[in-house]
Amino acid sequence: MTINTLLVKEGCPQEQMACFRKMEKVIVAMQDPDMGMKMRNQRLLITVIPHAMTGHDIITWLIQKYCISEEEALHLGNLLVKYGYIYPLKEPRSLVLRRDESPYRFQTPYFWTSTQWPATELDYAIYLAKKNIRKQGELMEYEKERYSLLHKRINHTWDFVVMQAREQLRASKQRRKADRIVLECQEQAYWLINRPAPGMPNILDAGLERPNNLRVTLNSDFYKREIEACQRALGRNRVKSSNCLEGFLKHSEQYQNHDPIMQGCLPSNPWISDDAAHWTMNADVVPVPTRLRVERWSFSFMELLSDTMGRKEFMTYLEKEFSAENLCFWQACEEIRHGENSRISEKVNEIYKNFLAPGAARWVNIDSKTMYKTLEGIKRPHRFVMDDAQMHIYFLMKKDSYPRYLKSDLYKNMLAKAIVPQETKKSVFPFMRRQRHSSPSPAQAATQATEEDGRVKEAGQAGANA
């Protein structure tokens, strides 16, 4: 009894199993007597071994059978070789598919990678012992190391290893020479995959172990949970991808000029030029804001409110219009939402006194239903008790005051006053020049090229029509 019998794991991870099954289908399709692979003979000195195929044949067959491009066929063929379903005959250690005349052969089903029984240490030890006998001790360096390691690890069955190695060699002596050669190649290919040489990629490596949720008991609880999950999924609001992609596109176009990586940041990128002017100019409170910043305030109401300076400006404007209490109310509600737990009831009371009580100094205009709900909620204050009222006031400001602010003189003056920082002069010496922009993306270059082509074509047509 070896320790291996106690740790019976699944053969290979389930994620790879599906791929292996597909690869096996391809391999079996290649065996079709009419439509399958064209087989050639391999000549070795005096022996002739059938069932060899060239890399070129494999790729041609894949292209014809599945109607795919050559690149894809090469990739698919490479996968077949990498996972051990086909092994190369000329250079066994290089598991690549070459599209020339290099010979390949199919691997026998016993040695397929999708087997449920992975290669054990005992098997590997027997293989190394056999190789030792055949090659009179001339193993590769890493094989010698592994041999001695195994000798230590499974020392208790070492007699069995030696006995079995000898017997297996005697058994294979009973076959003809050609079959013996094939057997040796097959075994070698198998072990090159299951115990790769140091430095070679291990294709059986599945990465981090995921929790094994495969053994789920299919009882009524499981199905109840499944039904609930499906019902929740049905009820979810879904946006059509065409709509949300349009929105995403618009957002990207709008913010394109404001992105420091795409457009470069003025005066210079502090990370590159070690000049912190960009940050000081865009600090929370500055005497004069930058133009890009002021432009962003016109993108959405939330942009305006999240910028400290923007909020201040908006407050000034509202004071002129005598509707500043809306913004004060909104700010106070934000403080409750993001503030300390201990002070919530205190803050709620203050809000009630200042904004909601009948005859309050800064009474806000909320509809009766929301007001009733909020007043009920105040009796048991919690963090989100003001949410409805806050939302109502937010939309009020957004629909009413915000558009007027954008059209107002206050905003326009601010925009005119805003500074556009000068780009710092590039130094004269070429090797001192730092990059201001990121390298242009290939997508941009492609669209520019097509735009130019379009313009040239239109100009040509216009010229022809004129």
Added chain:
Amino acid sequence: MGKEECKTMLDALNKVTACYRHLVIALGSTSDSQNLREELKKTRKNAQELAVANRTKLTSLLKDKNISKEDRAEYERLWVLFSSSMELLEVDMKRSLEIGQDFPLKVPTRHLIQTGMTGSTTAVASRAMSVQNMKYDADSNIDTADLRDLQSEITQVTQMVEEMEMNVQVAPWAVEAKQEAGAELKSNMSVGNSSVGVISICEEEPKEEDGRGGGRDAGFASICAAIGFFLIITVALVLGYLVVNM
């Protein structure tokens, strides 16, 4: 002596296990045939009989309380050999079931994998059964009928292995092997054959990696080439001298 008997039986089981593995490797390939399936069945049955015999013998020996310490250590070593053999047999039986199911023989279009192995496995099976000639007398639907037998036999073997682990108290890690590392090289078996194997495999393995193994042959070949070269040069010089002087 019980020990000698045990050893012979274990050797027999070892031989049958090796042959069985060899036969299972040929399953599903172009070596596969009606005969192979029958050989598998017969070898399997033989293996099972040997396994049962071994188990009874060893269990009775180990249960004996009045044996010396060395004897006990020896029997434990034999027990470990036996259980490793059973492990291999069990896995090979399960694998043969899997592959046998995937590659039935009695279908209109057989899709056996063309692995390059085309010879028959009769000699291997004869070796396993210790007979001179194998007799084939199975029905034509052996590939499907046998699978059912195979499944029941697998359950039997699994049960036997479990019973073994439960009933016999042998600590495998306490057993020390008699053979040291590299012991297999000391035997003088198959030296002739292995060199033949080296020549044929060397063609397929790149010389630069396996420098040492192929190096010996390569060195010899290069010496021969150098000698031949100088010989030819000498002959050419002599002929040239003669021509010039004529």
